[in-house]
Ligand code: SF4
Ligand SMILES: [Zn+2]
C-alpha cells in the first residue's frame with residue numbers, strides 16, 4: 001500500500017484503505033486531535049491543561065500530542081497501589097516525562113484500591129473509578145488547572161455507550177459526553193481522542209517512539225467494558241466504520257435526552273460537590289458511612 005498523501009510506502013492505516021507513511025500518519029493523527037479539540041470547544045492555548053496519565057498508550061500519546069500542538073499540558077499519575085502494575089506504570093510514565101521534559105504530578109491512593117473495594121463491598125473497578133475521578137478533580141482544582149484531559153478513545157466510549165444502553169440508563173447516557181463542563185470545584189473534563197481508536201494510538205506510539213506499558217491492569221479481565229469491547233471489535237470487523245458511526249449518531253441523539261437537574265451540595269467531609277451529604281470517595285476512603293451495597 002502507498003501513502004495517500006505522498007505515494008511513499010505506507011506503514012500505518014487510518015481507516016479502510018486510507019494508509020500513510022510515517023510522517024503523514026503522525027500529521028494525520030495530530031490534525032485529527034486538533035480538529036476534535038476545536039470543533040467540540042474543549043480548550044484553547046490559554047488554558048492550563050492537566051492530562052491524566054496511566055502509563056498506557058492512549059494517555060501518553062495524548063500528553064505528547066497536546067504539547068506538540070502548542071498547548072500547555074502537565075501530567076498527573078494516580079498511584080492506585082495495584083501490585084506490580086502500579087509501580088511499573090509509574091516508572092514508564094516518569095521515564096516518559098523526563099525524556100520529554102514535561103511536568104508530572106503524582107497522587108497516591110491512601111490504600112490499595114483492592115482493599116478499598118473489599119471494605120466498601122464494591123467491585124475493584126468501581127472503587128478505582130471513584131478514587132481516580134475524585135483525586136484527579138481535586139488535584140486539578142487545587143493546582144489551578146482549567147481543564148482535565150483523559151485518554152479515553154473511541155473503543156472506550158463505544159463500550160461505555162453499549163453498557164449504558166444494555167442497562168437502558170438514560171441519565172448515564174445523557175451525561176456521557178466528550179466534554180463535561182466545569183463549575184465551582186468541578187474542573188472541566190475532556191476526551192480529545194474520542195474519535196480515534198486504540199489501534200490508532202498504538203500506531204502513533206510506535207511511529208513516534210513512545211514507550212508505554214503493554215500489560216493490561218490485572219483487574220481489567222473481569223471488567224464488563226472489556227467484554228463489550230470484544231463484541232464491538234467483532235462488529236467492526238464485519239461492518240467497518242460501525243464504532244465511529246454509532247458514536248457520532250449518539251452524540252447527536254444525546255442532545256435530545258432530557259437531563260434531570262442534579263442538585264449538588266458540598267461534601268461534609270471533603271467539601272467537593274456531591275449529590276448526598278457525603279461523597280462516594282469519602283464513603284469508601286474514610287469509611288464515614290456504611291457501604292451502600
Ligand atoms: S481496570 Fe479497573 S482496577 Fe484496573 S485501572 Fe482500570 S478501573 Fe482501575
Ligand atoms: Zn506520506
Ligand SMILES: [Zn+2]
Pocket residue numbers: 267268269270271272278279280281282283
Ligand atoms: Zn467527600
